[in-house]
Amino acid sequence: MLLAGEQWAARFEEFQREAWRLETLPQYLMPQESEELQEFRDGTRIDPATVHNEYTDRLRRQATQGRLQGRVHIVTRPLAEYLRFEFAWYYAPHSLAGERIRILDVTDRPNPLDGVQDFWMFDHSEVVLMNYEPDGRQINREVFEGDPAKFIEYQRIAISESVSFEEYVTGFDL
Template sequence: MTRTPTFEELFRGCQRTAVHLETRDAYMKSDPAFVDWKAGRSFDPAERWADWHDIVTEATSRGVEVCRARIVSTPVSEYIRFEYDVTDGLNIAAGESVRWLSRRDATDLALPGNDFWLFDSSLVLVNHFDGEGENMEVELTEDAEVAKLCDAAFEAVWKRATPHAQFELA
């Protein structure tokens, strides 16, 4: 059985682009950072997720374009408010570009059934979550048709989505 590479290995092997499509309204609600945020405890996102911040910063410093698009229901869920609140201090600070798209504006887009990371338009890391957004499992594929679908879906969302700095929570 082949071992799935870590995020760090995938980012280190990436040469041009790493794009991520998120389509759920909640993820890992048991995450201690979300629990702290809900309780009103402040923290530095870049410090809390230092490993992630370092991985993305290293990739963007090599010229890799890292983009994240989030499709969200409106009004947004509590978890999406949390993601929005930490985006500047984590994602943007690490060099990611982040855009948001209201689910209402995505109705006519052909989208894969799962969230994914797409590296260099050819390697797809599919994220599988349970119904509560917990217990993420990953599946790695180099299937050209899957990569093509994911690339087209991401580009369609990205083109329509609002940059983080201009997005207003509903």
């Protein structure tokens, strides 16, 4: 089953304990980000502590309810322009709002999750495969029909092999 619109948004309102994502690509070409990406390219910088929008408000609300959202992004250095943008404009404010973001840098070591595609997992019971073109253009979101056990293991590996976003960016000029 493919997910879009309200069905997709409902996953983030209905999970009980945890929504978690694995990101594997160096860029995601999302049309709704094009203006902000251009501002970043033009040198505009933001103060992550002052970002308040629907997404950060939801993260804060969920955190007070004990409902956690997290992710691990697999990266290699040098960081792609998109990753520098994502770190500054999204990860920094989202982390401050309560999202548990971690970075798995595989620049100088084998990728323990090589070949695993992007996915979201909700409450360790539902997995949604995030299907992308190689350049980061989204194709669709597809509910995985099967046992989520391997995705739970992917999450375990990703978390154990990664560092917190805050630790990773220490010394970076976001």
